Amino acid sequence: MSTTHKPIVQSNSTLHRNGTGAGMAVVDTGTQVSGNRVDFNKLQSICTELLIAIGEDPDREGLRDTPRRFAKHWRDFIEYQPGNTNTSFEAISTDQIVTVSGIKVWSLCEHHLLPFWCEISIGYIAEDKVLGLSKFARIAHKYAHRLQLQEQLTHQVADEIQHVTKSEDVAVLGRGEHLCMTMRGIKSPSIMSSSVMRGRFRTQPETRQEFMEMIK
Numbered sequence: 083m084s085t086t087h088k089p090i091v092q093s094n095s096t097l098h099r100n101g102t103g104a105g106m107a108v109v110d111t112g113t114q115v116s117g118n119r120v121d122f123n124k125l126q127s128i129c130t131e132l133l134i135a136i137g138e139d140p141d142r143e144g145l146r147d148t149p150r151r152f153a154k155h156w157r158d159f160i161e162y163q164p165g166n167t168n169t170s171f172e173a174i175s176t177d178q179i180v181t182v183s184g185i186k187v188w189s190l191c192e193h194h195l196l197p198f199w200c201e202i203s204i205g206y207i208a209e210d211k212v213l214g215l216s217k218f219a220r221i222a223h224k225y226a227h228r229l230q231l232q233e234q235l236t237h238q239v240a241d242e243i244q245h246v247t248k249s250e251d252v253a254v255l256g257r258g259e260h261l262c263m264t265m266r267g268i269k270s271p272s273i274m275s276s277s278v279m280r281g282r283f284r285t286q287p288e289t290r291q292e293f294m295e296m297i298k
């Protein structure tokens with residue numbers, strides 16, 4: 083279950099209206115952290131109860147340390163800190179589509195508490211704010227590290243991209259595989275896609291088409 087996946091960054095200047103582009107000054111509006119904390123001891127006892135409930139002996143050799151590992155996994159997942167997600171740059175006249183694709187995140191389906199991975203592609207048309215490149219991945223991971231639905235994940239990523247870039251033109255596409263579909267239920271490997279298209283990505287088919295070409 084490797085998650086190392088290098089995001090691919092593209093900048094397409096075919097929509098560039100004003101020629102020369104960017105005189106930039108960094109604007110750093112602070113670190114955003116996600117809120118929930120876990121009760122580590124309670125998680126350990128819940129895991130012990132779970133083992134008993136499925137007919138296991140929590141004291142047997144192989145399971146002795148499992149409640150601690152279980153609690154640590156939940157703590158790492160829920161208390162994940164994405165770091166600073168909103169360093170942006172003042173940009174002068176950069177009217178162009180910027181895309182970052184291949185951001186692979188792992189999340190947990192809130193209906194089954196089973197993992198799903200999602201590969202997220204983000205695009206926006208820069209107006210007067212350009213987002214620092216690592217921030218796309220941080221934002222995607224931030225919203226993945228909670229109980230989620232893929233449709234909601236793509237919406238939340240789009241909301242934050244819109245918020246930090248101040249751009250109305252934002253596109254987010256998610257493609258994910260959900261273990262609640264592939265290891266239980268219908269047991270059929272399949273990829274679910276969800277997209278959020280706003281502003282010109284919604285109203286201009288050629289802009290949406292250009293985004294889809296760029297993230298291929």
Ligand code: ZN
Binds near residue numbers: 191194195196260263
């Ligand atoms: Zn599910």
